[in-house]
Amino acid sequence: MASEHATVLVVAEHRGGKLSAATAEAIAAAQQLAAPWQAAVHAVLLEGAAESGLAAQLARYQLAGVLAARHPALAEYTPEAYTQALQEIVSRRQPRAVLFAHSYQTRDFAPRLATRMARALFGDLTALRVEDGRLTVSRPMFQGRLAADLVVPGEAPAFLSVQIGAFRADRAALAAAPAPIAAEMVAPAAPAAAPEAPFQEAKQAVDLTQAAIIVSAGRGIKEAKNLDLIRALADALGGEVAASRPICDSGWLPMDRQVGSSGQTVAPKLYLAVGISGAIQHLVGMKSSRAIVAINKDREAPIFEIADYGVVGDLFEVVPALIEAVKAAKAGG
């Protein structure tokens, strides 16, 4: 493929009339990938028939263009319509790579799109490297305990989705003058049934986003009654109690205490993770905390990779001792 014509497409994601924060991250990744290939980056926007202003928002980035595909069947996200529309666009534009943010929505349809085009989706990527023209990507495996490098086969297009938070949104280069917006014709069939409107399960009773100190329990706590230990530590520190998903799934704490991609996103002054392994879905909800302390008996637990202080030990020994030490320190000891 002639490199001067090489194209990289980046698929924008939006909900409720707003671009998702991860779209800028995907644009940053696309710009980084396009540089060594000297490829032109085009953003792809799929939306309902009406002009929404989203294309103009995308045009603020340094892009060769925004391809706005508008069709009534795209008004609500469905995997069928998105797969069909993107297949049309990719077939027509012949990009070298198609980039997505590795969101729930991308996970829902991009594997289907890639399969339909006889390719794989390389997903959850934390790094993209072009060496001697070959693209190597990195992604977590074994729940983040190991990382893997994969070589992406040369035949275009490569379908790539980047892990949320792995590329910085503020690195997405902005344009001096708005990028040109072009209408892209697509004709996806209407889906069998439209999805219903998104809703929240229950009114959030606690707003963890405002907490200055959070003590968060994971499955290492073993039993519901042991949460008393976490409550005691939170009391000693004057903080809120939170948890990883399995704790809330088990009904040991209400869902509004859950931190992570399907729970709340928090950024307290101190996040103390007790018996939490550090799966990416948990990390995305707390990694912007000012300081992270982890207590875990496994010194190779991924949580230690993002912790400022890590205590390798049995929480049932460390937490009671810590409660006493905190009380003593507060008392001026």
Place this chain on the structure above:
Amino acid sequence: MRILVCVKQVPAKDAPIKVAGDGAWIREDVAYETNEPDAYALEEALRQREAHGGEVVALTVGPARAAQVLREALAKGADRAIHVAGDDAHRLDSYAAAEAIARAIAGEKFDLIFTGLQSEDYGYGQTGVVLAELLGIAHATIIMQVQPAAGGVRVKRELENGYFQYLNLPLPAVLTIQSGINKLRYATLMGIKQAKSKPLATVALADLGVSPSLNRQSVAKLYVPVKTKKTELLEGPAKEVAAQLAARLKNDLRVI
């Protein structure tokens, strides 16, 4: 309803994972268990059958050791099981695994196919969606509730940040099941006994024309992630590390 449940055998959560000599896989001398969301998928299938009748079939693609997850599924109540077996069956990517599943069930008719939403080893989160595409049927991911509805099924799908959404799908369909959708049951002694007489069919992966050579993504190198943050690790007797940590909280982080 006839429901196929795809269950994968993965290293146990607390197994010490070490990169093997070839640098592309792990050392296999670890304990194994059923992939967590797959256990929830099986439970959901059993509950659907108990409420609405039908059949639950458990299927795994894996080496000989993987038959264990099928014996457990049978003990919990699956009616029969299919083992797609091959020595290198654990080295398939999601596309090749989906091909193996699609070919193994050719000629069977299922109303629903459940997979877990993600495997704990590869973590692709794709096999169910790819399978739906190969079979040319509908799919929905990250499912937290399944209800039969007129002409199809009504499901609750999880979205980001605590949001959900209901959607209706025609049958047949593939659903990828999220952990926590239900409460898992344990196998009873009676169940374990009955499982011995339930059909467990073995199909050779090679006879289906599937091998890792079908992979569209293969792991070139597996390694311990490089730390990007400087973590101060505190180790020692609980009392001492607690005092050290309290001092850091007070003097460095100034939170107490």
